[in-house]
Amino acid sequence: QVQLQGSGPGLVKPSETLSLTCSLSGGSFTNFFWSWVRQPPGKGLEWIGYIDSSGKTNYSPSLKSRLTISIDTSNNHFSLRLSSLTAADTAVYFCARMDFWKGFHSPWGLGTLVTVSS
């Protein structure tokens, strides 16, 4: 079955750029969106953005100026880059498959805790 595995640094310094990767196994990138969602400690879910298999993206307006999502279908992964980090970006970052038409997310990766601190 489709599985997603996120990876990336657990600690990043303020003002630096966060890079996370989500590896896909057991499925194909076509006919779905591939999404990033984050969750600050003790808080709710926040949609970050998504990408389709051709590389077309849609970003949250609140993050758009700092965000790049890319996809590498040959190597079965998609990635997130978030620049100019502050403590407010500290969160668990989830990757997930997103239904193209109905927008629901399933399955999800386990999540990567990213702490922004000097």
Added chain:
Amino acid sequence: QSALTQPRSVSGSPGQSVAISCTGTSSIFGTYNYVSWYQQHPGKPPKVLIYDVTQRPSGVPDRFSGSKSGLTASLTISGLQAEDEADYYCCSYGGAYTDLMFGGGTRLTVL
């Protein structure tokens, strides 16, 4: 502060039914027609319970049901069980290549 408003907490006893509301504005629910609901246990990723307002993915018990009336979507959980204690999130989406938003989340306590 999310544009989709959920109660911070609800509670119920085993066997009872509870409903969790998700209230938006006409600009949100007029545009974002696809409502989904997620269950999240501590330290785990969310799990989809309902999509397209009322549809249940395979494997989700029929104790979970969704509905929408006007500007409010609802998740109803009947026959409450201890394992239903979790956080629940609604999500609204307008269709391909549009924005998506989550509600603030509701903590369900099974008494």
